[in-house]
Amino acid sequence: MFQSFDVTSRPDQAAPRVTALRQEMSEAGLDAFLVPRADAHQGEYVAPCDERLAWLTGFTGSAGFAVVLKGRAAVFTDGRYTVQVRAQCDPKIFDYVDWPGTSLGGWLLGETAEKIGFDPWLHTIREVEGLRQMIAGGGKELISTGNLVNKIWTDRPARPSEPVATQPFDLTGKTSEEKFAEIGDAVAAQGAEAVVLTLPDSLSWLLNIRGSDIAHNPVVQAFGILTVTGRLMLFDDATKYAHLGPDPRISVLPRAAFGAALEELTGRVLVDPGSAPFAVKTMLKHAEIIEGTDPCILPKACKTPEEIAGSREAHLRDGAAMVEFLSWLSEQMPEDLTEIEVVKQLESFRAATGKLKDISFDTICGSGPNGAIVHYRVTDDTNRALKEGELLLIDSGAQYQDGTTDITRTVALGDPSAEERAAFTAVLQGMIAISTARFPRGVAGGHLDALARAPLWRMGRDFDHGTGHGVGAYLSVHEGPQRISRLSMLPLEEGMILSNEPGYYREGAYGIRIENLIVVQEAPELTGADPRDMLSFETLTWVPIDRSLILADELAPWEQDWVNAYHEEVWDKLKDRVSEHAKTWLRQAVAPV
Structure with a gap:
């Protein structure tokens, strides 16, 4: 596990x-x-x-x-x-x-x-x-x-020191040399001669490496100083990189040497005040600090065609595992299961793909009132038996070498109440609104966030988390700077992968969330449209949505069409990837609403 x-x-x-x-x-x-x-x-x-x-x-x-x-x-x-x-x-x-x-x-x-x-x-x-x-x-x-x-903290654990692995070119679409040149140019464009890098996913992306320093996030925790001439001082445990062989561009120095290197640095140095520790500023005693954004963040967020292709394949593999799991769950008596048993079964179906590197975060498996705890993590103390008539919220994801997944499905354990179906349908309408959004270039996630909330707002309700977060390419499941949130004014760009996950939570009773991952794309041509530069979303996640929770009469005709078209595509994409037993369940699960 x-x-x-x-x-x-x-x-x-x-x-x-x-x-x-x-x-x-x-x-x-x-x-x-x-x-x-x-x-x-x-x-x-x-x-x-x-x-x-x-x-x-x-x-x-x-x-x-x-x-x-x-x-x-x-x-x-x-x-x-x-x-x-x-x-x-x-x-x-x-x-x-x-x-x-x-x-x-x-x-x-x-x-x-x-x-x-x-x-x-x-x-x-x-x-x-x-x-x-x-x-x-x-x-x-x-x-x-x-x-x-x-x-x-006298028994504080030791710092992680597992070896790193390389991420191949056919999954990155850019060599590390190309990234060094790209970032060097970006640093020079801001008038600096070097940049201090402290974010693990930035360095992992830049070097096309993956690590295991953080559970479920395949990143390397290190510090770096990159010059515009393409030289990198990397501060970390050198034994983690020894098997990769020497690289003339890179000097691996002890982590403890980072402070002294900062104190010796001269010239104009780019530092991100939003991510660099305050200690970095105090130690740059002889350098001229230029404040700016970490130059790796935006290029990393805009995935290459190879990264998007890998993510599509990862989601099909993961979707098949989810179908096997949901098929299994449909045959169980709720009272015979606990939340922990559900989590273990879901992980086993992903492991059965033979491609699972890790889960992308601790699975959120909340039954009944536990579903209302947005980031609930089941433990031996909180583990709860499932009950007939309750809702089960399962938010989970996987790390495959070709992509990172994150999906939430809410399942009815028996007959849902009218109240639960009404709330679920409003959440679904918000998810559809984001899925079908078409918007001019320059629009930010903050402009789109209200689309996901409007159906709930009409009911006098809301949810206390963002509608969507960025997702990495076999990197962190939560990746910036892209977000669908009222706090984000960053324009969305092609290649950005985001979650689309509105929800509703009734404390002490139930929780509802529906989540797919989506990727920003150039909007397809539209007959009769103005000649405007528009963007839209491609859906990456293909797993059935529980039809027993949908009030079909509350959906507009075009929303019903979306659900039916989505489910038909789920069938087309997954029918040959699942067992015959799961295939029978899938055919019923994607029937028209």
């Missing part, structure tokens, strides 16, 4: 750990200390050795942070984790703060703490400078210090 169901932290562990941290704060002369979810690479997912927030608080979500003061502590996280954070954190120790509705700076201004400590490797330049500006004049001082959690 790629997924563990162990309970990695418990609420009752927090009290002695917070007490120990406060002792360290006192010795350091601090009134408060910030504990972010982030590591030095600012990725969404972190290695076990960097799980400081979970270790201290018990909260295992992928976004949030804690602030520990002398007499109070709080965990800040967004609407995706409202239920989870209250279940995982001891309310006697931690207050819950809705973030970003409440800003850290505003919250600190209301507290008496004056000297606020932070680890400069775990906060970005933009984050630190923004916070300093917010609390300026409030009698507060941000103080850069060593990591105090590290001092009390």
Whole structure:
């Protein structure tokens, strides 16, 4: 199994750990200390050795942070984790703060703490400078210090050190040499002579390598300094690269040497303030810093034809595995299964393809009220038996060498209620609206987000997560900068892969989400259209949608046509890829609504 169901932290562990941290704060002369979810690479997912927030608080979500003061502590996280954070954190120790509705700076201004400590490797330049500006004049001082959690975490795991693997040209469509030249030109265009790279997926993409430093994300955690002349200093454990042989372009140096290299760097250096640790800025003592976006991010997001072709094949393989799973699930008595058993069966069907490298994230398998926990992760403690008449939300994905998948299907375990069918149909309408969107070049994800929410808004409802995130090509399942979210004003471009996943969650009752992956393409010609440069989406995910949850009469004729055409294409693409037994189920599952 790629997924563990162990309970990695418990609420009752927090009290002695917070007490120990406060002792360290006192010795350091601090009134408060910030504990972010982030590591030095600012990725969404972190290695076990960097799980400081979970270790201290018990909260295992992928976004949030804690602030520990002398007499109070709080965990800040967004609407995706409202239920989870209250279940995982001891309310006697931690207050819950809705973030970003409440800003850290505003919250600190209301507290008496004056000297606020932070680890400069775990906060970005933009984050630190923004916070300093917010609390300026409030009698507060941000103080850069060593990591105090590290001092009390006596059994902290070691840093990952597994060997890297190369990603072949037929799946990347660009050689590493071509990428070096492309990024070098982009750096030079911004007036810099070198760039500091700290994002794992940027370096993995640039070097056409994949690693296993982060669970379920095939990236390498390293730091890099790339010059416009095509030389790269890579700071990591050299043993991970020894089997690749020497490369005259690349010098692999110890991770600990990164700080000294920054201090010795001269000239004009490009740094991304949104991803580089604040420590990078303080160590560039002799260089002229040019702030700009990591130049690997946008080229990485715009997939090559080879990457898109690989993703199509990965999704067909994954779709067949999902059909085998859903066929199996349809024959089970709900009461005979638990959430963990469902997760194990789904992984086994993917493993049976012979191509599974890993899952792309811990499967979210929430039955009944657990489905309302947006990023629910089943553990031995929370594992719940399925029940007839409930909904089962399954959000899962796989890492294959030719592509990364991410799919959500909500399944009725028996006869759904009218309320559940109405909510499901509204969510489906939102997903169809994004799937069929046709939009001018220059339109951003923030412009499209409302299309997915409008059917729910008409019911006085909404969901507290973005409609879509970017997805990598055998890289991180959550990839920027592309998003379908009201927060994103980045224009969408051809080759960007995104999720399309509206949902609805009734706390304590059920959760609904439907998710396909889509890729931005040049819009097909349309008779009678203006001569405008338009884009649209190609669907990548091909798995049936539970027809028992659809109120067909609530769908417009064109929406019914979309569902039926989608299901017919699912049949055409998968009928020869599944077992005869699953094929019988599939034929029924794709019948017209």
